[in-house]
Amino acid sequence: MNQPSSIIASHDDGLNRASWNAGFDRDWLTLHACGDRPDLLRFYRNQPAASIGRYQALEREIRLDYCLTRGIEVVRRASGGGALYLDENQLGLSLIIRRPAQWGCLQDILSRFCMALADGLAHLGVHALFKAPNDLEIDGRKLASAFIATAGDSLLLQATLLIDADIKTMLEALRVPTEKLTVTGLESARQRLITLKDLLGKIPEDAVLQQALRFGITDALGVGFADAGMEAVDSRLHGNDDTNRETEWSEASDVALEALHKTAGGVLRVRLWPDAGQQRIDRILFAGDVHLHPADALERLECTLAGLPLTEAEATARAFFADFPCDLLGFATEDLCRVLRLALAKLDQQREFGLSPAQANSLMVLGSETTHDTPAILAQATVMLMPYCAKPAWCKWRHQDDCVECGKCEVGDAYRLARERNMQVTTITHYEHLTATLVQMKSAGVAAYVGACCSQFFIKRHYAFREAGMAAVLMDISGANCYELKQEEAAYAGQFQAEASLDADMLAKVMQHVPAQPDEPTQGIIPLTPLNETRKRA
CATH class of the missing domain: 3.30.930.10 (Bira Bifunctional Protein; Domain 2)
Known part of the structure; x- marks a missing residue:
């Protein structure tokens, strides 16, 4: 010692x-x-x-x-x-x-x-x-x-x-x-x-x-x-801006835009309020389960960006960190700029797709080495992936990777929209099915795809999407998801019984920007039978 x-x-x-x-x-x-x-x-x-x-x-x-x-x-x-x-x-x-x-x-x-x-x-x-x-x-x-x-x-x-x-x-x-x-x-x-x-x-x-x-x-x-004993100190919590920040993140807003980005150091989030003319940043907040020094770096960045034209935000953020070096644990300046870009892109998505702020916030965009912006990803999309938990609990096709388009749920609408464009489409029945499908898609040369999942799953399994190496536009599903009900184990195994819901209006608006494929989709990219059934036969 x-x-x-x-x-x-x-x-x-x-x-x-x-x-x-x-x-x-x-x-x-x-x-x-x-x-x-x-x-x-x-x-x-x-x-x-x-x-x-x-x-x-x-x-x-x-x-x-x-x-x-x-x-x-x-x-x-x-x-x-x-x-x-x-x-x-x-x-x-x-x-x-x-x-x-x-x-x-x-x-x-x-x-x-x-x-x-x-x-x-x-x-x-x-x-x-x-x-x-x-x-x-x-x-x-x-x-x-x-x-x-x-x-x-x-x-x-x-x-x-x-x-x-x-x-x-x-x-x-x-x-x-x-x-x-x-x-x-x-x-x-x-x-x-x-x-x-x-x-x-x-x-x-x-x-x-x-x-x-x-x-x-x-x-x-x-x-x-x-x-040793200790001298008495004032142990009351200091307010700084903690309470205000909590309120602004929880309050309902018709204009606030949100984005998230998963890094090795934690999930980064940003919430941005544009001004009435949607030309400048009215307010902006960063958040994340991260460590950094100096401790007030994010608050300083927020003050620097407030009031700026949207077009100057990213360059200003880069200049801020160039002049104000920070110790960022497990993430970098580029990650903060990326989550800022994702939030700013929500405005473009609103304008181009006719989305409400809530709908734009429900889009999770995953770029690739060659494709980053949402319209470009949709223009290259040839595959659609749907989660089984968005099918009704009564549907006999809920745990199958296909759909007969009976017209009684939004997943059927998604299948119809995909097939009208000659896209290959499947229902993901459990987590292993997803990972195997992504590998097969990559091997078949798929550049981009569209799909749906809850934001919690996207955060938790971000590495699976990222490692697949394909661009994607994913739509958040709402309602009874397995994370809120604490039933992840059942969901991952394909046994989740509650129903999530897909925004049919948002789905239709997004799919309008996916062009029809010139020929019938290539067969065999996605297994037509769930993997668990394949194992049973084997």
């Missing part, structure tokens, strides 16, 4: 409301940056709460009605990153220190912090590995997550360690279970998470666990710890 070069105060705060813990960390970090508080390591537990990162859009991440009716507090952290469910089953840890000179970018800091925690857990016989950007895992199962906030030269490093887990409430409270949390629902969530109770066969004593974590941090930082 390294000889301590300094002593850091260490304290166990016990069980508190999550807002108290978040407010305490925020206040101490602010005072620490001003030189008014010493370094601190603090352990604590949280009463039930849904916690979102500093940059997230609350209503896109949390099931607020569920939390409200069950007395689950909703709190915004000072740190970045994604949403998580907190309760007394998790040990919280906050380390507030001066940024060590030898520590580099945010990713380096988080990796060092996570590895320090892993070294500490090794004293208990628990051997966890760091999984970028901010998790500790054992055999692919998440044990802990870490988050970071900055203020001047001060760092707030937070971690939540799973001692035990109430996974059902966790999935109920979080609006969109990301693939880091769950792949196929409750049972798979249990397989994706692991707790100290699972690993050790019992819940370790707090004193033993905390001492082990101190050992790991001591070796990483070369510091020592001393138990």
Whole structure:
């Protein structure tokens, strides 16, 4: 163990409301940056709460009605990153220190912090590995997550360690279970998470666990710890603009345009209000489950873009980052420019296709190396993919990859519109069917396609669409999707029973811009029989 070069105060705060813990960390970090508080390591537990990162859009991440009716507090952290469910089953840890000179970018800091925690857990016989950007895992199962906030030269490093887990409430409270949390629902969530109770066969004593974590941090930082009481601080949450941002993301709007873009560092979102003449940016908000430094970079960018002509927005954003270098964890300036372009393109989609803002927001456009804009993608589209969950539950063709166009649902309308254009069309019956179909389409030389899926699925399985290497225009489906009903496992297996809905008006407007193919579509691009039936025959 390294000889301590300094002593850091260490304290166990016990069980508190999550807002108290978040407010305490925020206040101490602010005072620490001003030189008014010493370094601190603090352990604590949280009463039930849904916690979102500093940059997230609350209503896109949390099931607020569920939390409200069950007395689950909703709190915004000072740190970045994604949403998580907190309760007394998790040990919280906050380390507030001066940024060590030898520590580099945010990713380096988080990796060092996570590895320090892993070294500490090794004293208990628990051997966890760091999984970028901010998790500790054992055999692919998440044990802990870490988050970071900055203020001047001060760092707030937070971690939540799973001692035990109430996974059902966790999935109920979080609006969109990301693939880091769950792949196929409750049972798979249990397989994706692991707790100290699972690993050790019992819940370790707090004193033993905390001492082990101190050992790991001591070796990483070369510091020592001393138990200490703390001076009282004002632990009230600072409002800055958090409440206003939440309101503006949740409010209904007839003109606001939204876009999202999945990156390695998290999902980026933008919400843009054009002026009445649709020539300038009236207001704009960025959000995401990301980490970045300086902490107020997105707010500064928003102020820079507000009032500008739409045509100058992207160039101004690039110039902003050229003059104001930022440390962006897992994403880059180009990703922010891309999500901005996607939002600006919504105006063009409204004008060209006759869409309402809500309909334009429902379009998810995936470009390729050669095709980026929506009209160009539609002009090249030769295949249509439809999700089985948009077919009525009573339909005997619901779990088949074809449709007889009986005229009783929007999927039948989609089939008719596709066949009128000599497009090949199929119903995707489960996730493996989708991945196999995309591979076959790529092999057959398909350049672009149209389709439908819910935005949650698009975010969660973005890599499948991206890795296929084809451009696509996907329409969001609404209503009873498997994510809202927490039935991902059934849906992925092709057994989801509730019905989603497809906007028939939007579908017709979009398909007007897909030209008819000159000849009959090439047969064999898409398997005409669902893969599960093929396996049965085999």
